[in-house]
Amino acid sequence: xxxxxFLVAAISLAIMTVAASAIGAxxxxxxxxxxxxxxxxDSLGRPIEGAxxxxxxxxxxxxxxxxxxxxxxxxLAAPAPGVYALIVSKESFKGGSRVVTIGKAGAQPxxxxxxxxxxxxxxxxxxxxxxxxxxxSPVTGxxxxxxxxxxxxxxxxxxxTPLNQVLLQAPGVVQDSYGQLHVRGDHANLQYRINGILxxxxxxxxxxxxxxxxxxxxxxxxxxxxxxxxxxxAGIIDIKTKDGLLDPVGDVEFYGGQRGTTQPSFEFGGSKxxxxxxxxxxxxxxxxxxxxxxxxxxxxxDTTNQGAGFGYFSYFLSPTTRLSLMTGTAVNHFQIPAxxxxxxxxxLAGFPEYPSxxxxxxxxEQNYFGILALQGEIGSDFDxxxxxxSRYSTVTFNPDYAGDLIYDGEASKVFxxxxxxxxxxxxAFRGIAQHTFRLGGSFWxxxxxxxNHSAVFQTDSSGAPINDVPIxxxxxxxxxxxYYGVYIQDxxxxxxxxxxxxxxxxxxxxxxxxxxQASPRVGFVYTPWKHTALHAxxxxxxxxxxxxxxxxxxxxxxxxxxxxxxxxxxxxxxxQRDHYFDAGVNQEILPGFNLGIDAxxxxxxxxxxxxxxxPALIFETFNYHKGRNWGVEATxxxxxxxxxxxxxxxxxxxQGIQVDSGQFNFEPxxxxxxxxxxxxxxHDQTFAASWGVAYVWNGFLASVNGIYGSGLRxxxxxxxxxxxxxxxxxxISKRVEAGRAGAFVFRAAWQNFNDHIYQIRNGSxxxxxxxxxxxxxxxxxxxxxxIPGLNPKPTNY
Numbered sequence: 001x002x003x004x005x006f007l008v009a010a011i012s013l014a015i016m017t018v019a020a021s022a023i024g025a026x027x028x029x030x031x032x033x034x035x036x037x038x039x040x041x042d043s044l045g046r047p048i049e050g051a052x053x054x055x056x057x058x059x060x061x062x063x064x065x066x067x068x069x070x071x072x073x074x075x076l077a078a079p080a081p082g083v084y085a086l087i088v089s090k091e092s093f094k095g096g097s098r099v100v101t102i103g104k105a106g107a108q109p110x111x112x113x114x115x116x117x118x119x120x121x122x123x124x125x126x127x128x129x130x131x132x133x134x135x136x137s138p139v140t141g142x143x144x145x146x147x148x149x150x151x152x153x154x155x156x157x158x159x160x161t162p163l164n165q166v167l168l169q170a171p172g173v174v175q176d177s178y179g180q181l182h183v184r185g186d187h188a189n190l191q192y193r194i195n196g197i198l199x200x201x202x203x204x205x206x207x208x209x210x211x212x213x214x215x216x217x218x219x220x221x222x223x224x225x226x227x228x229x230x231x232x233x234a235g236i237i238d239i240k241t242k243d244g245l246l247d248p249v250g251d252v253e254f255y256g257g258q259r260g261t262t263q264p265s266f267e268f269g270g271s272k273x274x275x276x277x278x279x280x281x282x283x284x285x286x287x288x289x290x291x292x293x294x295x296x297x298x299x300x301x302d303t304t305n306q307g308a309g310f311g312y313f314s315y316f317l318s319p320t321t322r323l324s325l326m327t328g329t330a331v332n333h334f335q336i337p338a339x340x341x342x343x344x345x346x347x348l349a350g351f352p353e354y355p356s357x358x359x360x361x362x363x364x365e366q367n368y369f370g371i372l373a374l375q376g377e378i379g380s381d382f383d384x385x386x387x388x389x390s391r392y393s394t395v396t397f398n399p400d401y402a403g404d405l406i407y408d409g410e411a412s413k414v415f416x417x418x419x420x421x422x423x424x425x426x427x428a429f430r431g432i433a434q435h436t437f438r439l440g441g442s443f444w445x446x447x448x449x450x451x452n453h454s455a456v457f458q459t460d461s462s463g464a465p466i467n468d469v470p471i472x473x474x475x476x477x478x479x480x481x482x483y484y485g486v487y488i489q490d491x492x493x494x495x496x497x498x499x500x501x502x503x504x505x506x507x508x509x510x511x512x513x514x515x516x517q518a519s520p521r522v523g524f525v526y527t528p529w530k531h532t533a534l535h536a537x538x539x540x541x542x543x544x545x546x547x548x549x550x551x552x553x554x555x556x557x558x559x560x561x562x563x564x565x566x567x568x569x570x571x572x573x574x575x576q577r578d579h580y581f582d583a584g585v586n587q588e589i590l591p592g593f594n595l596g597i598d599a600x601x602x603x604x605x606x607x608x609x610x611x612x613x614x615p616a617l618i619f620e621t622f623n624y625h626k627g628r629n630w631g632v633e634a635t636x637x638x639x640x641x642x643x644x645x646x647x648x649x650x651x652x653x654x655q656g657i658q659v660d661s662g663q664f665n666f667e668p669x670x671x672x673x674x675x676x677x678x679x680x681x682x683h684d685q686t687f688a689a690s691w692g693v694a695y696v697w698n699g700f701l702a703s704v705n706g707i708y709g710s711g712l713r714x715x716x717x718x719x720x721x722x723x724x725x726x727x728x729x730x731x732i733s734k735r736v737e738a739g740r741a742g743a744f745v746f747r748a749a750w751q752n753f754n755d756h757i758y759q760i761r762n763g764s765x766x767x768x769x770x771x772x773x774x775x776x777x778x779x780x781x782x783x784x785x786x787i788p789g790l791n792p793k794p795t796n797y
Contacts, residue, residue: 047072141523141537250790611767
């Protein structure tokens with residue numbers, strides 16, 4: 001064959017191949033019908049399997065029909081572009097329909113909700129109202145980190161873990177002495193909510209008022225928050241309680257171990273007709289109640305006895321209305337650990353020798369709260385919750401009369417009480433497409449009593465004691481504060497990938513000062529791809545000083561005594577005002593593997609901080625004229641089969657300049673330095689991390705977690721910082737069925753198994769009085785008896 005003939009044949013073959021492909025594609029396009037896809041759900045958002053979906057043309061003639069899958073999804077083929085009707089039917093549900101327009105590219109996915117014809121069971125009603133209640137509290141634009149029941153169970157100590165140690169596993173949270181937590185470089189400033197309802201502040205003590213034992217989930221909300229969150233905004237700790245209707249339970253557990261630890265507890269919950277209940281209680285005793293000033297595993301005079309209880313009671317007034325009562329109590333007693341081998345500073349008549357190891361101080365704390373909530377729906381578009389609340393708390397510090405006078409020059413019996421009562425209202429309206437409007441507010445009054453009975457030595461003009469016989473000074477005061485707050489906001493979804501939440505709240509505080517502020521908020525969440533979410537937000541914040549922690553020391557009363565403060569300047573604590581910016585991204589890299597990063601910046605006026613300035617271990621409030629906080633948080637999690645892992649890393653900076661209130665607590669040279677220098681806040685910790693791994697094997701649940709900190713601030717004006725620390729914890733548990741005897745859950749835990757000895761505080765820094773060491777290595781174990789017939793849902797690892 002000639003070259004020319006070969007070339008012609010090759011070109012002809014190529015043309016025939018292309019033509020055949022084009023004809024095949026055209027035939028395939030003709031054969032491929034236009035698709036209509038969608039999902040059928042019930043009124044609670046659950047998929048409906050087995051529903052009949054029929055496609056009818058404009059003349060009512062059926063074109064196609066299908067039955068929904070297990071996930072409620074369906075796919076139908078239309079013969080040609082046009083306007084069609086989807087007709088949906090399912091036994092025990094009212095029928096549904098939707099008009100769809102099918103173009104050349106098919107139709108947009110549709111979602112149809114069917115209403116049940118039968119009366120909803122109480123469990124279904126409860127879940128529906130829980131969903132509505134959760135819908136009253138958006139988190140658009142901020143960051144949310146949640147521990148569900150499974151996550152709490154996977155901690156080495158399970159539900160026996162104190163709440164502060166649970167929250168340490170969240171990003172941006174660092175520990176401090178005496179159980180304190182700091183979120184994103186703020187000192188305390190935390191708001192606790194139970195089922196979305198504000199729990200007023202109480203007097204700050206050492207004990208934990210709330211335990212994870214009654215929590216169905218615990219969420220930490222941070223960042224630039226929507227308008228309904230006001231006042232304490234460094235972190236919102238929102239706890240969803242267990243419900244005896246949805247979480248019936250009956251168990252008794254005994255847990256304990258080294259350091260004289262005993263922790264018996266119980267849970268009991270169920271329902272009858274329209275009434276449901278859940279109750280839990282625990283006792284905690286230990287020979288290491290507080291972080292001691294000595295590094296050894298056994299502290300001197302450090303015993304604690306703590307009791308806590310909680311009850312949730314609910315009654316359905318109708319299928320759309322629920323009345324709930326939540327009540328709790330915590331009563332705690334702490335010995336203050338002694339610091340041996342300290343030099344005697346003052347002479348006290350009748351006590352020629354008094355070793356510091358014999359100093360015996362203690363603190364007694366009480367907390368009681370109650371919340372009554374009426375929650376319901378009006379129609380299908382309006383949800384509401386109205387909740388009056390009340391809380392009473394006290395802290396009593398009892399000194400060692402002789403020891404405190406000899407080593408501190410002052411022995412003060414301090415009593416502080418706080419009683420707050422008010423109400424909260426939240427509503428949500430969804431009657432306009434693409435919008436959810438929320439309106440609400442809160443109001444409460446607070447009465448704080450602050451009593452101080454001190455024994456001190458008189459001094460001469462140089463500050464030296466005149467004699468060894470003390471005098472007594474009484475310094476009592478009562479403060480009343482009123483809080484008013486209202487908000488309005490709109491959660492708008494202009495299209496499926498974008499959510500915008502914008503609103504404003506107005507707060508008025510009438511207490512130590514009278515101040516108010518209108519605080520705009522706006523937040524965006526954008527999901528350009530299925531597994532990617534971008535968020536950004538701005539919030540204006542308004543934070544009053546905590547009434548129960550305000551120092552009202554009469555400087556003049558202590559003049560020329562060993563109890564005289566370093567300075568005679570005492571500005572009045574005032575409100576803090578902030579501009580807060582937050583932005584971040586969350587990405588699912590692979591199924592079950594998620595990464596997130598979040599950055600924030602806060603600019604503050606009259607930044608509120610707290611310190612422990614006197615010999616009594618009670619914190620006092622003061623203001624920096626200006627403050628600034630910024631940082632970055634990185635989070636990760638992976639879950640696959642029996643394996644669950646997570647890891648968090650935080651970089652944070654917190655600074656303030658010029659002390660504007662409580663100046664009498666500072667030494668003059670330190671006060672002068674802070675006047676012209678930004679100093680690190682005492683609770684600033686530049687780097688922090690947390691991580692954990694849990695694995696289930698042959699019914700055994702094994703877990704390891706840990707925390708890392710680069711060290712809190714120390715030294716003159718917080719110019720130094722403590723060494724870094726790493727604490728690792730491990731645990732293992734196993735559930736064993738015992739037939740008619742029910743079941744038993746065995747647990748063993750090893751705290752700080754690397755036995756890293758580290759200081760949380762070293763006794764220096766602004767508002768730091770004594771050295772405190774972190775926990776030493778200790779082994780604990782427990783056995784829980786699940787009472788037969790009371791636990792229809794076994795422990796699920």
